[in-house]
Amino acid sequence: MLGKERCREVLKKALEYSKANHTEAKLVGENFNLTRFANSTIHQNMNRVLSQLQVRVIFGNKMGVATTNNFDDESIKQVVQRATLLAKVSEGNLAFKAFPKASNYNEVNNYYETTANYSAEQRAEDIATIVKHADDFGFSAFGAHITTQDELAIMNTDGVDVYDLSTYAYLRTVVEGPNGTGYADQLNRDVSKIDADEIGKEAAKRCNMSQNPQSIPTGEYEVVFLPYAVADIVRFPAYIGFGGQPFEEGRSYMAKKMGEKIMGDNISIWDDAYNENTLNVPFDAEGVAKKKVDIINNGVASNVVYSYVTAKKYDKEPTGHSSFRRGSNYEIASNLVMQGGSSSVEEMIKSTKKGLLVTRFHYTHCPEPGKVVMTGTTRDGLFYIEDGEVKHSVKNMRLTDSVLDMLSNVDMISKDRKLQRDWWSTFTSYLPAIHVTNVNWTGSTLF
């Protein structure tokens, strides 16, 4: 973490040292703090303070890229020289001749001193609170507590000069009993909104309900998915289809179905980086201002998101979705919001004749991207519902079904929504619970 002034100083030097037609310098930094716990004991506890400078240079229609994490003058000169050398051996095939121009950036409130100043001792206290709830049932607690600051500074010779400093906190736990587990998590930019007591209580209660699970036959069931699970359902259409690049290359299901109804009338999903219920950010990894994009509108495939690189290549407008994680050639809809409904989880359970209540999934994947078929097993709380009541916990099962089909058969959506990561933290989205009328379950586990 260098701070705004030092970031600008480093970036200015990089631009000054470059002899390219156009130059972009970007600094990505973090002060990352993580405490992990297992068997009610802290077993990993770390801090790292990192910053990385990336320089992209354009000569005519050739581009080169180089990065370093050293910021003395000599290192900055060298990274510019390396990018220049790589541009020279590159080929003249760029679809753009300059970097993005400055946009009108919206103000966002995404930095909280409370999170930035949270100490290892405070994280340990939160974990002790969770462990106490597990102890009350004779169970053990496992999990992780993250409090982090991220900074992103971008400057280019075409006018972009932006800086964003943000924070987030994430606390999650799996509580384990002798014959079952329970889960809870909370994610927020402001650590003071994270309630360790509530998380511990929820996970321990769910773990208690999960003891002594029974096997039930595979086949079709109606299902209530909590937002933890919905995150894994939404991540596949998003990962495979919401980006501009696979759409333009004709590889994604969205490429075949744009303008057509692919989900139910009651499903609307959009990307809105200014929504304070998401991990809000003002601009993307190329300094392009974020735009709100309606992706699924009342079940109809409506739009995809674009990075500057893809947009220029296909003569589209960039939407500010260049990826921080995977490089600027890729775009990601990282602030997804799903339209809420008027129901509640309790009402969904009451309306279920014979079905399942799913807390979350583990290691989901997509064996048939064309049909957006997802497969994955449940974990940390699977329950059988009959005649509107939760009857007993169930040994974990494997779901294998088309997400497009599932989201065409949603008949109830909760009013309450939750900021939620999927199991692998690929996406962070603001999601409701849903009730799906029929879902295909193809396998069972032994626990």
Place this chain on the structure above:
Amino acid sequence: MQDLFRKALEEAENLGASYADVRLVDRKKQPIMIKNGKVDAISLSESKGVGVRVMVNGAWGFSACAQITEKKLLETVKEAVAIARASARVQAKPIDLKPIEGVKDYYKTPHQKDPFDMDVKEQIDFLKDLDEELRVNDDVKNSMTRLHAVKQHKLFMSTEGHEIEQDLLETGVGIAATAIGNGDVQRRQYQDAITGGFEFLEESYPFSQDRDLSEIANDLSNEASALLTADTCPILEGDLILGGEMLALQIHESCGHPIELDRVLGYEASFAGTSFLTTEKQGNFMYGSEDVNLFIDATLPRGLGSFGYDDEGVKAQRTQIVKEGLFLDYLTSRETASMIGQESNGTCLAEGFSNLPMVRMTNVNIEPGDWSLEEIIKDTDHGIFMESSKSWSLDDKRLNFHFGSEIAYEIKDGEKVRMLKNPAYTAMTPEFWGSCDAVASQEEWHVWGLPSCAKGEPVQIAHVGHGATPARFKNIKMGVGH
């Protein structure tokens, strides 16, 4: 650097650490990507820094810094000690780290042609030639060729007297052809990497019918096209034959991860999951059939998971994991090994300087048998042969799994009769390995490099190897619908 590190270790001890290690990693990556015959991305990435790990009151603390000055390093030591003291606040019992003897040594990856010393243009031309082969079939609308080149200099020193330097080099390639047509999209890809140099990419491969990368790319192009009109893999239960590349992923997911002892002990319970191979099973659980012999070995020449020493200063070594089906041992670190009364087998590794070392795969391998793929196919009345991974999903104890492959062939009366698309299979891990009745021989055995093994929080990417060869499994449920 050594003098600076000695000061840091002394400072850790002065602040109350019973153990400390300091680890420098200076890493360079030079990925080059060609898409549809044109350079899509070319970059050089460098990162250098120091990770400090300390134990205070039997609890760990870790901090990392990129500025390698005495002032910054001593601040980092102080931070690590403070974190360790916070860790000790929530602890059932102190960690028992049995002392080991300090080692002074140097290790270098054997190689002939360092990609970082080569003319970049030569590498681009090589990749473009491959990319052209990927597009020989007109149905291929997208081709991608990617060079994997990573170089690391490491220095590890500890309060136990370690002073180990290593220079490690990795080279590999990923190529993919995506065909679009007939209302479908099908992809064929090939990926491999080694510890070694660019010379590996210029060879022909005995484990792959003596094909070189150019011939492999040509085959991928035609296979991607043929898949567009292939029949969908039916839902059935029968003999499954996996090619070596697919078996490598099977080993990775259903053997490599479940034998990570930290996972077994619950360290990954809230994220990557645990393992069904709990400690009471060690030495008395049949993991597979008598044809299944598995071992880990970080000394295998060219294996992507090979090195001189792990990130705790333990020498690279071989350990038998499964012998004639019987489960024997785990991948271990110093901390986890002591919990089951063993010594570390040298598999504690970190990505870069800024992450905590944890139990990781090195090269996890199946011992070759005495069949050939041709003999296995001839010996099969009705089954499916699958190759190249497309999707993978397992439960959080690694028991129930569902894997998809890119391409398959139906086998009838000992012959391949038709190509199948979207193949998949599902089983429970011990039953699956228990049904293995044929493993191909050394001639088709190869250590497949997998540079994308993810684990831990924050996620760390390990580069691992899997020695694998074709094998057959009986009575397996196949087809995506299963």
